[in-house]
Amino acid sequence: MSLLLVVAAALVDAQDRVLIAQRPPGKQLAGLWEFPGGKLDPGERPEEALVRELAEELGVIVDARDLTPLTFASHAYEAFHLLMPLYLCRRWSGEPQSREGQALAWARPGELDAAQMPPADAPLIAPLVALLG
Numbered sequence: 001m002s003l004l005l006v007v008a009a010a011l012v013d014a015q016d017r018v019l020i021a022q023r024p025p026g027k028q029l030a031g032l033w034e035f036p037g038g039k040l041d042p043g044e045r046p047e048e049a050l051v052r053e054l055a056e057e058l059g060v061i062v063d064a065r066d067l068t069p070l071t072f073a074s075h076a077y078e079a080f081h082l083l084m085p086l087y088l089c090r091r092w093s094g095e096p097q098s099r100e101g102q103a104l105a106w107a108r109p110g111e112l113d114a115a116q117m118p119p120a121d122a123p124l125i126a127p128l129v130a131l132l133g
């Protein structure tokens, strides 16, 4: 079993909407809507990796101190077991923009559709709904 650590963020705006990004064609899980984030580079701390990924993918600047642990996903994919902490982030600078060609959307947690998200993400919806409605 290989364990894959991926860090992800729920960026939450003033209307309590969460930013989701669509995985581009050609990638694993293409077309599904996920939380921005990604894998750690060698030697990187999780929060540092997430700050980097948010800058690369969305062009936003986040202070690691504004990343609050919210919940996590633990899911057995065929090729690896995914462990994915999900951080809550309500403060950043810059307007999130698609830096890698991915579609972006803001959604109320209650509107998130597990069927359109990676299987690992389904259990993440309930904590977001509990927090934000």
Ligand SMILES: Nc1nc2c([nH]c(=O)n2[C@H]2C[C@H](O)[C@@H](COP(=O)(O)OP(=O)(O)OP(=O)(O)O)O2)c(=O)[nH]1
Pocket: 006, 007, 008, 027, 028, 029, 033, 034, 035, 036, 037, 038, 039, 082, 084, 118, 119, 120, 121
């Ligand atoms: N960022 C993110 N990844 C997720 C979520 N749910 C989920 O199962 N994943 C999986 C998909 C990928 O296997 C992995 C994230 O890896 P990644 O985005 O850095 O890498 P990738 O597969 O796009 O490909 P690559 O960068 O290695 O080319 O975690 C999610 O909500 N956000």
